[in-house]
Amino acid sequence: MELRIGVIGTGGIGRDHIRRLTDVITGAKVTAVTDINKEIADKAAKQYHALSFPTGEDLIESPEVDAVLIASWDPTHAGYVLSCIQAGKYVLCEKPLATTARDCLKIMDAEMSYGKRLVQVGFMRRYDKDYRAMKEVIQSGRIGEPLLVHACHRNRTHITSHSNDMTVTNSGIHEIDILRWLLEEEYASAQVLTGKQNKNAAEGLQDPQILLLKTKNGVQIGIEVNMTSGYGYDIQCEIVGETGTVRLPDPSALLIRSEGKHTHQIFTEWSQRFVDAYDNELQQWVNDVKKATLSGPSAWDGYAACITADALIRSRNSGTSVPVTLQRRPEFYD
Amino acid sequence: MELRIGVIGTGGIGRDHIRRLTDVITGAKVTAVTDINKEIADKAAKQYHALSFPTGEDLIESPEVDAVLIASWDPTHAGYVLSCIQAGKYVLCEKPLATTARDCLKIMDAEMSYGKRLVQVGFMRRYDKDYRAMKEVIQSGRIGEPLLVHACHRNRTHITSHSNDMTVTNSGIHEIDILRWLLEEEYASAQVLTGKQNKNAAEGLQDPQILLLKTKNGVQIGIEVNMTSGYGYDIQCEIVGETGTVRLPDPSALLIRSEGKHTHQIFTEWSQRFVDAYDNELQQWVNDVKKATLSGPSAWDGYAACITADALIRSRNSGTSVPVTLQRRPEFYD
Amino acid sequence: MELRIGVIGTGGIGRDHIRRLTDVITGAKVTAVTDINKEIADKAAKQYHALSFPTGEDLIESPEVDAVLIASWDPTHAGYVLSCIQAGKYVLCEKPLATTARDCLKIMDAEMSYGKRLVQVGFMRRYDKDYRAMKEVIQSGRIGEPLLVHACHRNRTHITSHSNDMTVTNSGIHEIDILRWLLEEEYASAQVLTGKQNKNAAEGLQDPQILLLKTKNGVQIGIEVNMTSGYGYDIQCEIVGETGTVRLPDPSALLIRSEGKHTHQIFTEWSQRFVDAYDNELQQWVNDVKKATLSGPSAWDGYAACITADALIRSRNSGTSVPVTLQRRPEFYD
Amino acid sequence: MELRIGVIGTGGIGRDHIRRLTDVITGAKVTAVTDINKEIADKAAKQYHALSFPTGEDLIESPEVDAVLIASWDPTHAGYVLSCIQAGKYVLCEKPLATTARDCLKIMDAEMSYGKRLVQVGFMRRYDKDYRAMKEVIQSGRIGEPLLVHACHRNRTHITSHSNDMTVTNSGIHEIDILRWLLEEEYASAQVLTGKQNKNAAEGLQDPQILLLKTKNGVQIGIEVNMTSGYGYDIQCEIVGETGTVRLPDPSALLIRSEGKHTHQIFTEWSQRFVDAYDNELQQWVNDVKKATLSGPSAWDGYAACITADALIRSRNSGTSVPVTLQRRPEFYD
Structure with missing residues (x-):
């Protein structure tokens, strides 16, 4: 079974992750995308046979999405991560996890309340x-x-x-x-x-x-x-x-x-420079999510x-x- | 649609290619295996949810197999390649293409009669x-x-x-x-x-x-x-x-x-040393077969x-x- | 004409400079040595056919000495350098020039009063x-x-x-x-x-x-x-x-x-590490002294x-x- | 005592050796030069305060010359080396020792008759x-x-x-x-x-x-x-x-x-590339000649x-x- 991934943010790095998940990573496919700019989201959706959602929240809640990758504008990260936790979905959030320490703490609190690690932060160098x-x-x-x-x-x-x-x-x-x-x-x-x-x-x-x-x-x-x-x-x-x-x-x-x-x-x-690291990061994350146990950088790492x-x-x-x-x-x- | 690949020879390099096609390469899956040693073929078949065939010829003719990868004992290569051409199936043959020049010529003749390139030889360094x-x-x-x-x-x-x-x-x-x-x-x-x-x-x-x-x-x-x-x-x-x-x-x-x-x-x-080269070779071959146009080393290269x-x-x-x-x-x- | 050099301090670095001046540098010879430990001074004097002087001051004043190299204990440097200036003789002083800024200033004053650069400090890396x-x-x-x-x-x-x-x-x-x-x-x-x-x-x-x-x-x-x-x-x-x-x-x-x-x-x-740099430093100093124009690190450099x-x-x-x-x-x- | 060296051939490499013997090597000085081109020999003689001889043979026989360095045209090497042996003088001959094997053998015979190694060949890489x-x-x-x-x-x-x-x-x-x-x-x-x-x-x-x-x-x-x-x-x-x-x-x-x-x-x-090797070669040769025991490449090496x-x-x-x-x-x- 392929992991169905929704990608929030289809700009430079988001597009690159969609390509990677489609062409390089095994065991996953991108089923949903969204972006503040609807036009570029629709374009990515069309190219990769994915659904285009009007908002990140819609995407997160969609039954077509098993796990979420966040590559949107930095200030939006924390909100989407919290929504993912609320929806009980695994999320890989590009750095930074949040733009304030207070938001990082809020995320940790939510995750601890949920009772299980759902959040990974995109520090890809650890995979170099x-x-x-x-x-x-x-x-x-x-x-x-x-x-x-x-x-x-x-x-x-x-x-x-x-x-x-x-x-x-x-x-x-x-x-x-x-x-x-x-x-x-x-x-x-x-x-x-x-x-x-x-x-x-x-x-x-x-x-x-x-x-x-x-x-x-x-x-x-x-x-x-x-x-x-x-x-x-x-x-x-x-x-x-x-x-x-x-x-x-x-x-x-x-x-x-x-x-x-x-x-x-x-x-x-x-x-x-870090092509292989990004590939390894995403493949490991997909594998981990399928096994329901994250091993990558945590919300605590994002906070620190x-x-x-x-x-x-x-x-x-x-x-x-x-x-x-x-x-x-x-x-x-x- | 994933390309369904049959692998002839499930010894060291064969097993490694099966792993690679399964875990690393996108757009392909191993659906059939065979080996002169039935036991290790069955073991590989079980691990990778593939069919185990009694002979290479059976595997080649199977409707479950779109393309063939040959990793068996060197003297058997030419015969299997010829069978693939007869069956009109793409084949990636580990080097050497054949152990005699005469067999290489026979393969080229068969391929030219067929009218289209079906044969690729496993010179992976070209992908380094x-x-x-x-x-x-x-x-x-x-x-x-x-x-x-x-x-x-x-x-x-x-x-x-x-x-x-x-x-x-x-x-x-x-x-x-x-x-x-x-x-x-x-x-x-x-x-x-x-x-x-x-x-x-x-x-x-x-x-x-x-x-x-x-x-x-x-x-x-x-x-x-x-x-x-x-x-x-x-x-x-x-x-x-x-x-x-x-x-x-x-x-x-x-x-x-x-x-x-x-x-x-x-x-x-x-x-x-050549991990990435093997990965690139197989991914490119899978992509090429899907597009029905080979770009890798040909039977002529094997002959030379x-x-x-x-x-x-x-x-x-x-x-x-x-x-x-x-x-x-x-x-x-x- | 060979430059006749007196060496003050015949411990590790001093002995090495005597060897260098004798075996490696052209146009110079060691004619006089002294050390607080008379025994090792005498031993060096004997080996290199030089005179052994009871004190640095005696060596500096000797008509057998054209120029002086100081490789003694750090706190003695400033005094010997001042004596050299008083005697109007060129002096290469191993670093540091002095152990206090005040002594450095005293040396610069003496040198300026003399009206001509006589002092060089042994920063040999500049010759690497x-x-x-x-x-x-x-x-x-x-x-x-x-x-x-x-x-x-x-x-x-x-x-x-x-x-x-x-x-x-x-x-x-x-x-x-x-x-x-x-x-x-x-x-x-x-x-x-x-x-x-x-x-x-x-x-x-x-x-x-x-x-x-x-x-x-x-x-x-x-x-x-x-x-x-x-x-x-x-x-x-x-x-x-x-x-x-x-x-x-x-x-x-x-x-x-x-x-x-x-x-x-x-x-x-x-x-x-700096064998060649020391060789170059001493050869250049000998050449410069013979031409009566120093080009190496000055008392100002020692002060800074x-x-x-x-x-x-x-x-x-x-x-x-x-x-x-x-x-x-x-x-x-x- | 400085070794008095006569240099035969004052073209490119000869001039460089004269400079080296004068400015770099300790324990030697160039006292005599000669060249087929009298003008450049005289020029070198003047610059380095040496005598200019009309022929190599004159130079070799001169009582002002303790040892000879040959840097002339290749075909003249063997003759000069033989003259040096006849005169019982140490000689460093730039490679080749001779242009024919027969001349090499003649040199070895002469040297063996003399009863002692006098000849060294200028294979400077051995000193790198x-x-x-x-x-x-x-x-x-x-x-x-x-x-x-x-x-x-x-x-x-x-x-x-x-x-x-x-x-x-x-x-x-x-x-x-x-x-x-x-x-x-x-x-x-x-x-x-x-x-x-x-x-x-x-x-x-x-x-x-x-x-x-x-x-x-x-x-x-x-x-x-x-x-x-x-x-x-x-x-x-x-x-x-x-x-x-x-x-x-x-x-x-x-x-x-x-x-x-x-x-x-x-x-x-x-x-x-081989500045230091040339320096080491000549210094070692000068030291060896003074000790009357050669350690560098021999006539046999030139012959081989x-x-x-x-x-x-x-x-x-x-x-x-x-x-x-x-x-x-x-x-x-x-």
Whole structure:
């Protein structure tokens, strides 16, 4: 039996997920779509032989939909997730889970009341083979206990609508989640450093930004988030342990020797870098939903990322280090 | 509508293809299996909810089977392929297409009589992203016209049943095909060099062997086929052109610094190296069959590889370079 | 005519410089030595056919000495340098120039009174071919204006006498100087971050430490100084510019494939890493002295490094960012 | 006491050696020069405060000359070397030792009659740190016994006067020597393969050429000698052993990320690649001569290289593999 999925939001990432669920993922099909722009929803519906619903709520309640994927505008995420819980349907929500910590807490409360995990957050990097291998290396003890992390998140250029906060909430958020997951602990404090601005960034945009995080055990993390690297989309991560280090490799690419140079290409678009991770994420989610047991990032993970992002933004505004204060983690999320 | 596939041969590679068609490939399902060992066929049939047929011929003729995948013992390939053509069914035959050039010709004749391409040979490397990118680089002119090829095919250890000929027909055959495909021309001559034997190879086994090929345009190719590298499964290829070179990258792997060394892992098993290529090959074949137009390696490619392998084996026995003599290529295969 | 050099301090680094001046450098010879430990001075004198002097002052004043190299205990540097200026002799002083900013200023005053540069500080990294190439890349504009620096200074293990301050004054000092030199500007502020301690470091030692510097133009610098990396001596540096980045390569080393791994060695001792830089530094200094025009790091550079190190140490003690306040740079040092 | 060296031949490489002996090497000075072109000899003499001699023989006999370096036109080498032996003076002769095997034998006879090694041949690669490390790895047994060698010798473009034979005698000769030295055995057979010609090479020039050598123990060697690689000067070497491989690294160079590419520079001129090897070679030779015991490549090595080059050239002309037949090695050269 194929899992029947309804997709809310049929813009860029939503369309890509519909294609993926149809052409790449086995055991699932997209049966329903909706979008604030009815025209593009209808177009997607037609192309993929799905139903087009006027609202997300209609889609969520439809008997043609077993599970929901949310890829709509960020501020709408929380409302749709709550509706899914109310309808008792599994939901994969693109990050962020919500735009406020209060909404994250509301979602956790609803989920706990329901009595079972229904919510997964779209932190796809956890499904990247290299990050997974990195976690295995850390856990194997080969590099000793982690002490430091050096990470870089570089886009080639930023989109027109990019804002200072989005450096944290859209880009940095992936780093916030993946490092929590790799280190298996929460953050204690957060700070943002800014300095010389890249002339190629929009006027007034603080770019690059350095995000400093420290975990409860004292692991020190420095993350360059650079929206205007100029040269490509480049994700780097090195964990420094007590006896060695482990580092993400560059994505492999042909080696060319010509004109006095040894060269390999770097991705220029984010969409090229995590193709396999997105595929793995969705396939695992479909498999998990069919087995009725989620294994991916939870509402708690969405909440922790939200709180951390808030702290970073406050630090940038205040110029000082600020504490990252999470509620006590409910046993439900252990 | 899902393509209903019958699989002949449910040993190692056959089983892996059944899993792949079921769990990874979209738009297809395995509906029938058969094996010379009835027991393992029945087991696979049960696990995958398929029918178990007593013979390959029965499977091929079954109305439950739209297309056939052959992964049985090499000497049986040609017979099954001919039956598929007779039944007018698409067939993907694992390499080699046949064990003799005469059988390859028989298959081409049958296919031409049928009037349409039905046969594809399982040279999966053509679906590897790096080889594909390499072909694009060559065609772009960035390195000028190809002059030389340096290739290595290294297994960690050989299987017990490995023979001197199998170095050419089982391992070298992949190099023979992929280089024809990259260079887009046929071979003119072939030679095998042997020298010092690896003590870790079975007694009497000539390992490593150096395969020398020259194309009709004079491109010189040297291929190390090494069944006992001792350290891993390692495929290397460098094309030297008139103004530059292009080289396959090592598969990317985490970079670890510890104990005075910078290290990354190398695959040890062949099955790890071309996972994506096999996935792409089968997905593309399924898509092509549904559109009733094959785009993968043809019976002609199987024939050319067979003739080249024969020439190499004769060279090893005679100690001299021997010509590679192909029939004129029928327009049917252009 | 060979330049006759007197060496003050014949311990580890001093002995190495004597060997270098004798066996590697052309146009110079060591004619005089001295050490607080008369015995080891006499031993070096005997081996290298030099005179052994009871005190540094005697050596400096000797007519057998054209120029002086100081490699004695840090607190003695300033005094010897002042004596050299008084004697009108060129002096290469191992870092630090002095242990206090006040002594640095005294040296600059003396040198300015003398009316000509006599003092060079032993920041040998400026003579490393890769750092030099890096500076050329920056100046070429190929990566745009520098915005960020990521640097690492990792020792395998620390010496017994290592202290928290020495992380800055002995190891970090090289980073402080080389980055000033690469970026061609002064620092505006300094901060040290500490967190989880490496269990393999001595009790009470804050290791690793993160040094944060910001230049007057706002370039943000993060330096990991790690005295107990466990795996090797490893110096890394990446400059992130407005359109690209430039990074030091790993020192080249043989590539070995064995046992499922691709490996190259990393240096374990600092003495292996900058051999050529030390050779180049001394050869250039000898050549410069003969031409009576110094081109290497000046007393001002020693002073700027000292002030910056002081600021970092104060920051570590206070837990906040502190300003780096230099006197106005005398035209004499432009 | 400085070793007084006379240099025969003050063209490109000769001038470079004079500079090196003067500015880089310790313990030696150039006291005499000569050249077939008197004018350039006088110019060099003037610049380096040396005597200019009308003939090589005059220089060799001069009491101002302790040892001789020969960097003149290839056909003159043997005569000058014989004169040096007659004069009982140490001589470093740039490769080749002689242009005929017969002259090599004559030199060995003269040297044996003299009763002591006086002759060293300028195979500088033996002084390259990476080749030396490679030899250590082989001898350590880390990769098992060597079975295969893959080597490349690539120039960016060839000089106007380049001929087919020079591919072997000028460029290939370095590979011939270094591989004998690495493997510590002699060659048994030799073959040259030619194929498609590079359009950017001069008309009629067979470029690239593949040199195949097999050692007495059966190690198989393939060497690409490519005078028109188009992209740079690139020397590669991989030794494949029974349990692993060892490979020369690319010379280290800055890593630049810009414009969608990760790039490092490749040398374009041969003179950039072996600077340190030449320095080490000459310093070691000067030290050895002073101790009156040579440790570098001997007349026997020059003879073996000459015989091998002859065999390769005969193979290219005949199109078949030819034996490499050396005289029995005199104990004198063990």
